[in-house]
Amino acid sequence: MTAATTNARLEAPGDDVLGPLEAHARHIRRLIVRLAATPAGCHLGGSLSLVELLVALLGRVMKINPSAPGWEGRDHLILSKGHAAAGLYAALSEFGFFDSEELIQRYNAEGSRFTGHVNAKVPGVDFSTGSLGHGLGLGTGLALGYRLKDLPNRVYVICGDGEMGEGSNWEALQVASHQRLSNLTVIIDRNGGQNDGPTESILTQAALADRLLMFGFEALEVDGHDLQALCQALEAPATGTAPRAIIAKTQKGAGVPLFKGKGPHYAVFSPEQLRRALLSMGETP
Amino acid sequence: MNDTQTGGADLASAPEAWLRENPKLSNRQIFRHALARFAEQDPRLVLLEADLGGGGDPFEARHKGRYFNLGICEATMLDMACGMAHVGHVVFAHTFAPFGAMRACEQVRLAMAYPRANVKLVCDYGGVSGAFFGPTHHAIEDLAILRAMPGMTVFSPADGLETILATREMIQYDGPVYMRLGRNRVSRLEEPREGFALGRALCLREGTGVGLIAHGEVGVSVALEAARLLEGQGVSARVVNLHTLKPLDEAAILETAERTRLLVTVEEHNILGGLGGAVCETVCTHGPARQVLRIGIQDRYDPLAGSHESLLRGHGLEGAAVAERILVTLSRPQEPSLKPV
Secondary structure, eight states, X not given: OOOEEOOOSSOOOOHHHHHHHHHHHHHHHHHHHHHHTSTTOBOHHXXXXXXXXXXXXXXXXXXXXXXXXXXXTOOEEEESSGGGHHHHHHHHHXXXXXXXXXXXXXXXXXXXXXXXXXXXXXXXXXXXXXXXXXXXXXXHHHHHHHHHTTOOOOEEEEEETGGGGSHHHHHHHHHHHHTTOTTEEEEEEEOSEETTEEHHHHSOOXXXXXXXXXXXXXXXXXXXXXXXXXXXXXXXXXXSSOOEEEEEEOOTTTTOGGGTTOOOSSBOOXXXXXXXXXXXXXXXX | OTTOOOSSSOTTTOHHHHXXXXXXXXXXXXXXXXXXXXXXXXXXXXXXXXXOOOSOOHHHHHOGGGEEEOOSOHHHXXXXXXXXXXXXXXXXXXXXXHIIIIITHHHXXXXXXXXXXXXXXXXXXXXXXXXXXXXXXXXXXXHHHHHTSTTOEEEOXXXXXXXXXXXXXXXXXXXXXXXXOOSSOOOOOOSOOTTXXXXXXXXXEOOSSEEEEEEHHHHHHHHHHHHHHHHHTXXXXXXXXXXXXXXXXHHHHHHHHHHSSEEEEXXXXXXXXXXXXXXXXXXXXXXXXXXXXXXXXXXXXXXXXXXXXXXXXXXTOSHHHHHHXXXXXHHSOOOGGGXXX
């Protein structure tokens, strides 16, 4: 059994759309790298790997209202891999939920809501995450809750590939599939790394797409840094009642050439490291 | 679930009459009828199960669209409960106490307590009521665990009436609640329950010699029986039903300490961390020099088969044994350090 790869079921977004989205991705990456240079640093590699996922979702696919984050008509994004808080905070500020300078100044500061793992006190965040293996259950509940109310809101959950070692994810996948929650999309940030090293050497997550397909999901594999492919995969109309899973192949530390595709799991940058990282990205330090 | 009359008294408006018409129902069965009844007026109510619905649930029968048996996945059930509550549903999730409080402990912490989610975790098989099913199905640590979570309400009804009253109040209260039930025991107290409210202890009996503070249907019935036996021995006993362990009615504990010579806690839970722990913390914090005799599960598991009653007896959880311990303690000269100066 082989999972389907992306096919053009929907007209791909054109350059007029992709250009601005790519600009958003650049801004978010610059912000994430600056967050790594704050005193506490950040989970850098896994924040950089999901930038395009966040841009495709928040910048195009999802219904959101940054000036009224709790708007009833909104779609939900749950970052289950809550250690990538720097990535999510940077993206939320880029899309107008709060000011980016506030984020830089207050990130991990005393008394700040910008904690090192995702905090529900941050505008645009529904659930505090970081203990792995909860986002899919929360998202499955949201999706069931909306369906019970006959509302069209959609739920997107981003999990890490290492995070799929948590058994609770597989519980939630079974339930979402059995309950036919087609308003739920799970995106797995397949960056191949986890805290202690390469995912494949610790607990293999090979054949994720096939496993998800067998769990009853509509499973797609895409290049997680290809905004066009991501938008297509996310926006493709449902073919039935199955929830959707997208395995996004990504790189830890993507977009910062300095890392040569092997970004660190966690980093606390010195001013000099920040300068070199930004220069390698073609940014002005 | 087959012992229920239908068409008689209305559970919601006349709970006492309804209970008289259904004399054989345990608290966990009563809870199901109460939830089904209250759901008729409240479309927000949802019931989640993890394959322990038991079949024939009145909520399932009457509100099928709001009843979800999710399969054997307690952890996901509680994360999902939080997600559903986020959209405005009032979510009841049911399983056995060891699975709700311990298997899914982190989900309870992060999906109920921390976000103060409007989720009610209702668990039967509290204490050793699972009896011969063995320690995998006992919960002697759940109250200690749940009580340590900020923002949780932790409650055990003393009988059928309290089960109904608390279920109604939990629905009205916007926040996380743990309601702990037993298994098949049928409990009906004669004492009036005027002024019942979560978080407010009820004095069931006045007395000055000894202050029995009890929690749950076993704790309260054992305490009342011990009080009756003590009365025959010339010792008057105050009995307080501390049905809510959190928020804790400290005033009721301190009042009992001041009015009596000895405090006794009675609970179907480990003597560590539950009611016994809560009462000791309170008297130590606020200073009345009172010895606290802790009656409960004696910090050990029960690996051998036995009826609920025989397991309780093994821990001294019966009226006569409690009365005996109290008489011995009262007759013993108090330690110098415990004497009020």
